[in-house]
Amino acid sequence: MSKPVKNIFTEGAISPAFIAESIAKHSSKKDIGAHSIFLGQVRADIIEDKTVSAIEYTTYDDLALQKMHELREEIFAKYELTCMHVHHSLGEVKTGEICLFVFTSSKHRKTAINACEEVVERIKADLPVWGKEIFEDESHQWKINK
Structure with a gap:
């Protein structure tokens, strides 16, 4: 039986306190x-002599959440995970702040590492989430994922 669709989106930056709490909650799970x-952080890239000060993330919620649900099901079928958590920012996230938090847990390290890496790569490739780079001069352009 498949699990319900989870909302992975957070308005604004993902706080260090939230990340710490998420990690701490797993200390009671003795089979991990x-x-x-993986923590994705907004960089102050310099593009054509302009410095990025923030990225504004947008998405088609229903489509993105359905795609993430399908990805989640595929990852759990492929890897022997105890749990997986994904949080992605929407709205404006300033440089230096966290915009993506992927957290996988398993009995063994290679499983957790491989699953985490695949989830991050597939989010970047498959999820309909777009970032608009906002420059210090308040001009902007759509971000190209690398």
């Missing part, structure tokens, strides 16, 4: 031997 965590 490894966690793998």
